[in-house]
Amino acid sequence: MTHTLQSFETGHTDMVHDIQLDYSGRRLATCSSDRTIKIFDVSGDQQMLVGDLQGHSGPVWQVAWAHAKYGSVLASCSFDNTVIVWQELEDGRWTKVYQTPPSLHTASVNSICWAPYELGLILACASSDGTVSVMEGHPDGTWDTRKIYAYINDVWALEHKLIEHSDWVLDVAWAPNMGLPKNTIASAGQDGKVLVWKERDKAGWDKVLVKDFQAPVWRLSWSITGNILAVSDASNNVSLWKESPTGKWQQVTQ
Template sequence: MATATLAQFESGHADMVHDVEFDYYGKRLATCSSDRMIKIFDVVGEQVVHVADLGGHEGPVFEVAWSHPKFGSLLASCGYDNRVIVWKEVTENVWQQIYQSTMHTASVNSLSWAPYELGLSLAAASSDGSLSVLTYQADGTWTTELIENAHPVGANSVSWSPAAPKGSLVGSKAPGMPVKRIASGGSDNTVKVWTYEDANRMWHLDGSPLAGHADWVRDVAWAPNLGLPMNTIASAGQDGRLIAWTEREDGSTWDPVVVHDFAGAPVWRVSWSTSGNLLAATDASGAVTLWSEVTDGRWQQVSE
């Protein structure tokens, strides 16, 4: 198995750290905490240098997400105060809020920026059961679309699909138009896939909910497909299951494979490598494991 070098640094937070996210280039790091603060760090070699504090939330901050650098230095955050905040670096290490959404009526638990090909759009999942999609317009305003009752007992996670349709790089046909799809996971123990219809400008549930977990779905992550003839979504469950869902070529169903069962220990987060060939999972023990698909739909652990 492969081994990885572990680097540790002092975050400076006064309470539990909920999320740590690198930017697109891996040169900057954002952290957020129950102390209501977001911290920005420069990463230079093995040195992690604190450069900025962002204070604007009125409760624990649960997630942060960097936008694609095409749109400049933008960072989104969400938290227990029901808010989504978009931050912009106006000068070096000086940040300001450029947008704040207060449309949710319960904590906002997860954020995901759309692929840059789709413009500047941000999806959010809330404990009020709804999903929201915030989109920046050419006139400098933001529009908001709400998917109500997406998960009636609470939405915990959200992830955008790649913009390229599956099979666009390997098929004989010309590449299709970029697709707008998101995956969500909720406290109803399901994963759901949503597709945007341009004709009526609405999001709709794409097929039936994906039922493979026996408890809350804590996180979902849509794999980069690089134009391959498949879509894959990973889901992490309170029930200890790490599941990979693969969409059939005709789009009719999603086939689940249990990558690993952590024997009832909750799986908190999942994340794909840039190429989509490695899946990382964090479980309740605090361990991070890496998984790779081998043959016949089987997965194996590739980290110690």
């Protein structure tokens, strides 16, 4: 049996920036400029508030659920330059299990994304300071943090910097490669540009401008096959884009 989730009042006192369902679709997390995160049980016909998480000192931009394999674990990122990892306890209470140190990022952390669960409890975090950090949680409850690196010979080393945006980078999204040997990344910025980066056979990346939206672009999402890119911009528009045989990106029309 299926049910339709209707609109409801979140209780936030400022703009809501992100909403995310957990792996099972039974919990909904929201975050807001009011500096809080709220957790709702949406498994029934009514929505019930089960968590009101307070720990950030600035607007909270995004939330991300870890895979159910790790229990009820939620990450959040904020204008206060930090990322917090929250976990639900057996009695239903939520607790902060980790917060990045103040020295890790020197500007707003705008986007977060969990790695495939098979790789472990690993979270990538993108910041306005121009860096991306990687966090890893361990079974003993400890966490490691480091900048973005390529894992080569058991050592993390900086691999590439993709430089093109003239303002904050607000989101990045890896395309599913469906077994192909090359990687594809989309990036979106405060400058209104959406770019697609493709890894070359040899060292380096090629970039293509999908479109200059003339407004900040907040979120990107690839289709499961990696051939369609969804774009959400600050003009309250959501559009779909597909690469043509000539390599240009065209909007998908209904």
